[in-house]
Amino acid sequence: MNIPLIDLKAQYKSISEDLDRVTKEVLSSANYIMGKNVTEFEMEFAEYIGVKHAISVGNGTDALVIALKSLGIGNGDEVITSTFTYFASAEAISAVGATPVFVDVEKETFNIDPTKIEEKITDKTKAIIPVHIFGQCAKMDEINEIAKKHNLKIVEDAAQASGAKYKGKRAGTLGDAACFSFFPTKNLSCAGDGGIIVTNDDGIATIARALRTHGSGENGQKAYNLLNNIKEEIETSKEGDDTVYNPLKYYNYLIGYNSRLDAIQAAILKVKLPYLDKWNAGRRRIAKIYDEKFKDSNVVTPIIAEENETIYHQYVLQCDDRDAMLVKLKEKGVATGVYYPVPLHLQKVYKDLGYKEGDMPIAEYLSHRTFAIPVYPELTEEEINYIVESIQA
Known part of the structure; x- marks a missing residue:
């Protein structure tokens, strides 16, 4: 007998009719970037997690990078995280110019040990990234208490924790922002790369939406004004769409990224989320x-x-x-x-x-x-x- 570590074909077969249908619908629509499927999935995922905002991006690593940037974390800063996790948890910290500071884990749960966090805090520490490893949440009450005491932000690395709960609350609702991955092996997965940032903070959401698309357009202007304390009417445009032409995307306000969840992946995730x-x-x-x-x-x-x-x-x-x-x-x-x-x-x-x-x-x-x-x-x-x-x- 041969048993794979995960059988993606078995999952596909169980819902193949719906997956094939929505995939063909997206292909025939010729609306491949952003649009209805992305917007609807973001709303459905936000409702499932229990947060105000869900900002989909190209992958889980980008989610971490953009979340950190949205919190203003960069050169010279330090961010504390677990040493027993996938490389992306630390790579994202390095990618924004900050320094990862590693903390040992609990022998029982494999999660970051809250009793060892405080000794690693310096005047450069700006945030903590607890990782909910293997689908079990870290001790968030203790971690939040430390963060509050030292005025630190918390970004949950929930890449492996779609649907997990801590004291009845879903992973993703336990910090300032949280990041999920939809890599094909994840419990909630798409047919390629995908990720999402969730938050209840309007400011973080606005900046994240701008950063995922080159800091341009309406969201870019909103984010720029927010960061610079400017109050003015935001220019909007109903012309075209993101697949073919949107005049606002040529007006740039921040240095951002090109990190969007494809419409076809959003359609697939919409099918899978109810399961x-x-x-x-x-x-x-x-x-x-x-x-x-x-x-x-x-x-x-x-x-x-x-x-x-x-x-x-x-x-x-x-x-x-x-x-x-x-x-x-x-x-x-x-x-x-x-x-x-x-x-x-x-x-x-x-x-x-x-x-x-x-x-x-x-x-x-x-x-x-x-x-x-x-x-x-x-x-x-x-x-x-x-x-x-x-x-x-």
């Missing part, structure tokens, strides 16, 4: 089976904090001899993934920051022990049992 809670529940159901089956085995199962409703973007196990386990599972046809083999503070690109091995012992410990197994909701009972038996063999 998200059901799919996440399916992952929790499978995780519960794994938890029970692996109780008395040689692997350590994930620990979910009582206040969290995780979405199991990944189901991550630990074992003493990970390499041997991975070889065994590969031989049996069970795909696995290692998240993450090198903590960010030890990546070569950040060598100049002066971190060394031993600085973040928990993340370093986990980097040698953790591996993910399939947990996508389309897994059959036979496949689940085969995965369990393969690990226990």
Whole structure:
């Protein structure tokens, strides 16, 4: 038996009729950039999360970059984040000219350890990016308390947490802004790259909308006026559209980016969003089976904090001899993934920051022990049992 880490074909088959229909509708409309599908998806996603604004962008990394820029973070600033996460969490900080400051994680949840944040704060610190790793929210009450005390902004990296909850509130409502990814392997995914920024802050939303399209047009003027405390009537135009011609896009007010969610991706995401809670529940159901089956085995199962409703973007196990386990599972046809083999503070690109091995012992410990197994909701009972038996063999 061969079982992939995630089966994108299985998800496609379950809703193929609707996906094919909306894809053809977009193609035949010839409206490929911005437009109705993008606007409607942004509204639907904002309503789902429970926020005022959702600003779609080209990918999750751009979402982080634009969110940080919208908060005024740049050269000379420092931003605190987890060392046990995907590179984009730190890369975005570097991309705006700031310096990432890494913090170790909790051994149980793999999330940033709030008790180790405050010691990293300096007069250059401007924000914290907590990462809701593997679909479980970080300890946001503690993190928000620290941020309030030191007048810091919070940008949730919720790339892996679409639909997750913390104390009944959805990921994305727990800071000043939050960023999601719709990469094909995510719980809510499109057929390529995609991302979104969510916020309740009108100012952040205005600047983010401007930055995603070269700082131009109506949103660019609004953002420029906001940043410079100018009060004047904003020029608008009803001529043309963004696909063919919009005269306002040739009036630029900020240095921005070219980062838009394609209309075809928005249409796909509109189809998938109503299924998200059901799919996440399916992952929790499978995780519960794994938890029970692996109780008395040689692997350590994930620990979910009582206040969290995780979405199991990944189901991550630990074992003493990970390499041997991975070889065994590969031989049996069970795909696995290692998240993450090198903590960010030890990546070569950040060598100049002066971190060394031993600085973040928990993340370093986990980097040698953790591996993910399939947990996508389309897994059959036979496949689940085969995965369990393969690990226990």
